[in-house]
Amino acid sequence: TMINPNYYPWGYDSDNGPDQWHKNYPIAKGRHQSPIEINNKEVHYDRSLLPWFASYDPGAAKTILNNGKTCRIVFDDSFDRSVLRGGPLPGVYRLRQLHFHWGSSDDHGSEHVVNGVRYAGELHLLHWNPKYSNYLDAVRRTDGIAVLAIFLQVGKTPKPEMKRILEEINAIKTKGKEAPFPNFDPSILFPKSHDYWTYHGSFTTPPCEECITWIILREPIIVSSDQMAKLRSLSKNAENEPDLPLVDNWRPTQPRYFRMVSASFL
Ligand SMILES: NS(=O)(=O)c1cc(F)ccc1F
Numbered sequence: 573t574m575i576n577p578n579y580y581p582w583g584y585d586s587d588n589g590p591d592q593w594h595k596n597y598p599i600a601k602g603r604h605q606s607p608i609e610i611n612n613k614e615v616h617y618d619r620s621l622l623p624w625f626a627s628y629d630p631g632a633a634k635t636i637l638n639n640g641k642t643c644r645i646v647f648d649d650s651f652d653r654s655v656l657r658g659g660p661l662p663g664v665y666r667l668r669q670l671h672f673h674w675g676s677s678d679d680h681g682s683e684h685v686v687n688g689v690r691y692a693g694e695l696h697l698l699h700w701n702p703k704y705s706n707y708l709d710a711v712r713r714t715d716g717i718a719v720l721a722i723f724l725q726v727g728k729t730p731k732p733e734m735k736r737i738l739e740e741i742n743a744i745k746t747k748g749k750e751a752p753f754p755n756f757d758p759s760i761l762f763p764k765s766h767d768y769w770t771y772h773g774s775f776t777t778p779p780c781e782e783c784i785t786w787i788i789l790r791e792p793i794i795v796s797s798d799q800m801a802k803l804r805s806l807s808k809n810a811e812n813e814p815d816l817p818l819v820d821n822w823r824p825t826q827p828r829y830f831r832m833v834s835a836s837f838l
């Protein structure tokens with residue numbers, strides 16, 4: 573940036589991508605990194621796992637933006653207004669933002685991989701534990717963050733609830749663009765089944781803090797190939813820079829080491 577000429581932002585290209593991140597963010601080589609592969613043979617069914625519940629206030633939705641790395645919708649998290657609770661969580665966690673990861677074609681793009689299956693994309697709803705004074709404090713705690721992850725699968729009958737987000741893409745084509753996104757309850761995007769896997773991991777982008785309780789839904793939501801193409805029409809650059817497509821903003825799977833992945837279902 574202008575301030576520090578030596579600063580070279582992380583990204584997903586060969587010279588600043590996932591294999592390089594550890595140089596500026598050493599935690600990227602930690603023992604609790606995300607995403608990971610989820611394989612049925614290694615998953616442990618935990619019958620003590622509770623169902624999870626989302627109680628979101630549509631009025632908490634604020635804006636949608638392109639930060640050059642993803643498409644993000646941010647919510648008012650100044651009080652327990654939109655919360656996730658139950659499942660593996662010890663209490664309520666406040667919804668702060670949602671964002672997507674996707675590929676350059678429909679055959680890849682998700683971050684987590686299930687029994688060798690890569691989905692076209694992955695939706696992350698990020699929540700933080702209000703027992704900590706603020707979000708930045710929560711990201712320093714192992715129980716600070718909960719991310720609800722939902723796979724995007726390309727199919728013929730897309731979920732109509734995705735339409736509104738994708739219609740807004742035209743307003744945030746380039747990095748730094750933002751648009752109002754009021755009256756939106758993201759739980760309309762959820763699939764029918766609440767079955768999930770859960771494990772302890774990290775942010776999938778730098779600084780890769782190991783503060784996340786992952787709750788990954790087994791059932792994907794269906795999007796159309798055109799809707800994925802819409803996401804790929806976003807530019808990773810600002811409007812006065814060359815139009816480079818924002819695609820392949822996913823991190824490869826990381827070693828699981830000695831972590832257990834629990835399933836809420838048999
Ligand atoms: N992909 S993620 O849910 O781990 C994530 C969420 C953030 F808010 C910031 C960085 C991240 F990597």
Ligand SMILES: [Zn+2]
Nearest residue numbers: 671673696776
């Ligand atoms: Zn994410």
